[in-house]
Amino acid sequence: MKLMYVFLLIISLFILYKLIKSYGFNVIFTILASLIIIYIIANPKECMGFTVDGVKLFFNSVFPSLFPFLVLINMIISFGGIQIYSKILGKIISYPLGLSKNCSLAILISTFCGYPLGARYSSDIYERNLIDYKTYERLLNIASNGSPLFIIGAVGTAMLGNIYMGYLLLLSNFLSCIAMGLILPNRYKNNNSTSSKNVFVYGNNLNIGVAFKNSIEDAIKNALSIGGFIVIFSVIINIIKGNVLFNITLEKISTFTTIPFEVIQGLILGMIEVTNGCNIITKSSIDLNTKLLLLSFLITFSGLSITSQVYSLVYKFKVSMKKYLFYKTIQGAISSLITLLLCKLPFFNFSQETFLQNSYYNINSSQIYLVVILVILFPLIITKIES
Template sequence: MTLLLTIIILYFIVNPKICIQSALSGAQLFVNAILPSLFPFMVICNMLIAFDGITIYSNVLGPILCRPLKLSKNCSFAIIASLLCGYPLGAKYSAELYKNGYITKNEFNRLLNIASNAGPLFILGSVASSMLNNIYYGYIILAANYLSAFIIGLVTAENNHGVTMEYKGKVQTKNLGEIMKNAISDGINGILMVGGYVIIFSIIISILKNNVLSTIISTYFLDGITINRDLISAFFLGIIDLTNGCYIITSSSLDIPIKLCFLSFLCSFGSFSVIAQTSAFFYKYEVSLLKYVAYKIIQGIIGAIITFLASIFLLNTIPTFSSTLTNSTMIVSAPFILLLILTIITIIANKLLHAS
């Protein structure tokens, strides 16, 4: 790690202009896209927690959202936060629920994988409308994102249903002004941390895209590979940073079905940037990061498979879509079908292990 950080410092010294531009680009992305959507939502959710809104949400929506997943009703608040606003608020409020005694440690571990998804604002707004110029593609990715999380919830479900825990904290006696002050303070701390990750990973992406080593690999090692270079570059960079990866994929010459599958994988998996953001909220609770990442990879594969199946069975009647079902699309069908079979086998094996 010391060697890697030293290389980054040396790159700063050698190419300060590129690093500054990438930092400004990350800051602009944070200010224009992330800050306006996440910060108000964080403040409102913090106030809801202070006024014990979790109890209301649990009683109203808990049976609908949590019973199929064998979670306690109190988990519904984090699930709703994830469904409405996406990364990293699901992880943040899962940690808040566990810290305040609403859920058990086992539920906390499961909830981190279930309530950790890309939000509709990012998928429908940034990816579908701005990058793909078609909102209907966004609905396919969003549905796959939610369904893959639900499947992960079923895979990790235990035989016993979640038992709702009574809140062990003190009754809130603070006035509205103090509650709002604390909510804003916590929101500022959380959103600045997210912004810091966005800027740092923007710099890392810039370093990876503009160095001699990546040029050599692209020129000499990928010449004999028949796979599209844009696909390799977009997938690699997308694993590191979600937003940059989605932009590169949508800007490539790949067929629409292939684009949607890889976009769905990235949105369901997140990226190392997103994983770093979410882990900042749960690292102190002794959660296995390796297990969390493994489940996110599985969720990404499931999301890509769902999107691929939807591409075949749901959208082939749309002219602008069916015209893109070329030979290259059919070439990748075999691997996706194989992945579907392997996923089903994994789910069955997991259930058998739990049953035993």
């Protein structure tokens, strides 16, 4: 029986190789989509349940927080918010990261709202000719972070049961963003003459009613687009999780590598859709520090679901997604390393007992404020050094 399976596998791989050679890698996506369609036809009730779960996730958790942000940010941009923020915060936020001061609004949006809104408004700034293409590519890799609401609320509080672990992961995420600003190529060189050419004020004579209407229409369009990605990836993830062959393969890998099954499953599914992966890892039996390292990587990497959303926003500008994914992988590794170092500090002296109790943690509010102040001062220090 095993010999027959091996024979069939070899035949299948040979046929796949011939198809790829003839039609390119598009054949892989065609086959995968066809298999998913067959699964949906064979299990309609189950797949409808997966779809409903995705819709509930979007309308109960994502849409209520996403839609108001989109409307308000669009209003800010309509009335010259890019220029206002670039003048007030440009030097503090953008220059230490090697970016034009016109990038400051996209960085703020990414910091407070998370992905994929950073990519959405980075593209908007580039489309308005406020930054050049190299700065735009650089900005995309920097302004693509998890939101505080997701990291502290969903992962820290809901999944890990400890808000301070959420703060740790958020801090690692922000510091990895700063690190990428220091190591990415094509640092922006401040040139006042070229910078002033590009900056012009939008919305001086714009009617507030028209601006509000346009902002709502754009917000609905983008929110529903994001919702579509969430729903389809909810279906795909649940189909993969329930696939017997997938689980058997993971068990074999787990046995061979001695890595726990939940860790492999969480990493693979997390690299497809970050929320599911984080949830699996937090429920696994591995030690707490390893959990935090893996969670830090997944949150920063963001997963193929978020990457697909980013691609839908940037594809018309011919951005290299291979390069984008490469730098996101590096940022994920940096974030994990930062998490490892932070876990050694007395501020974040977690223990397995603390995690299991989900109650007490030996940190006070003054220590949190101290860490926040240090993070705020870091860009200012870098700016002074560079000047």
